[in-house]
Amino acid sequence: MQEEEEERQRAIEHHIALYRNVFSGPSGTCVLADILANCHFLEPLDAGNPQMIGEYNVGIYLLASLGVMKPDNRIEVVNNLLGQNPLLGTIPFGKD
Numbered sequence: 001m002q003e004e005e006e007e008r009q010r011a012i013e014h015h016i017a018l019y020r021n022v023f024s025g026p027s028g029t030c031v032l033a034d035i036l037a038n039c040h041f042l043e044p045l046d047a048g049n050p051q052m053i054g055e056y057n058v059g060i061y062l063l064a065s066l067g068v069m070k071p072d073n074r075i076e077v078v079n080n081l082l083g084q085n086p087l088l089g090t091i092p093f094g095k096d
């Protein structure tokens with residue numbers, strides 16, 4: 001059973017590595033931002049619009065495939081969205 005779980009974890013890590021390889025460079029980051037914008041990421045959703053919900057789910061799938069959206073890193077995601085880093089303090093938006 002442990003061997004199956006290790007194989008499953010390796011497959012997940014490989015999947016994430018493939019997606020990160022595609023989207024991690026400057027062009028990939030711009031493309032991902034464009035896709036997420038078209039998937040209504042960080043926008044209010046109309047629950048009565050199944051197409052909008054489906055597009056949003058595509059964006060969430062991409063973020064999950066990049067290893068960004070996982071149950072064990074929600075606080076880290078929120079801190080990054082707010083521009084906060086526990087090691088560096090608050091980072092003003094638009095600043096490196």
